[in-house]
Amino acid sequence: MQGKIPIVHFSLERTLKCGQTFRVFEKDGWFLYPYGNSVVALKQNGNTLEYKVFGVPLSEEAVRNLLGLNDDIETINNELAQRVSGFAKVIDKTLGIRIMRQVPFETTVSFMFSVQSAIPLIRRRLNVLSELAGEKIDTPFGAFYTFPESRNLRKLSDSEVQSLKLGFREKWFREFIERYDENALTEVSRMPFSEKERALLKIKGVGIKVAHCIMLFSMNELSAFPVDVWIKRGMEELFSVKGTTKKVTEKGREMFGKYAGYAQEYIYYYIRKRRGAEGGT
8 A cells, every 4th residue: 555645844764863763774765664563664755754565454534543643743842842952953963753653562573672781782672573473575676574472572592682683681571571471561551651661660770861762752642851861962952951861851841841742852863963963772
């Protein structure tokens, strides 16, 4: 299936490359994104987004939801600019970014793999895992693999898990796939914010930064504020805010309110661009 969606204040490239997702492929001018049991091909032409879906069909509404196209971005940006003096300049440099709505189970594994890792290495591990236990989908752009279901992850052999080269993260991954499945993460996603955070922090390998990534990118919690080294740099350089991850997280949520997650993505993109960063997390 395929279609075209009119878009305003949206950048496909910035949205897919601002650190909220890892398994994005580029070919022949298209972005290819494995999502659930589908592969979505995406191309932006000005104010039109063209999409093609391979595997299990997705509605236009599902594509819109995935890319955050239903968010009232003008209201979001206006509120952020009014809440924090000088933040309008950051918004101006990062226009077009949207918060994606990804799959909670996959997002949890992805950001567990991201701990103390560079983006290319995270992507490689996730791709190897998907090729080992995911489903192959053939498209005109080539073959792609869906992210594995929990039942298939449990069937991985020791040597297959070791081939991921997870290092100290391997024990987290092994325990996670034994104790959690898609339904468990879906249940967490239905909890209030504070309960979500507490439930996620009980997962070994999930600290406050990863918990907020999971909430923001897959559980529709736009007030989450993940803090990594880039956000710490940005918060200090732009607003003289510094301290522990927990302190900066709390301060970011206080400063930016219910759309703190959008502010976080803007800061992340802005500060990395300013420093010419490539490949870090």
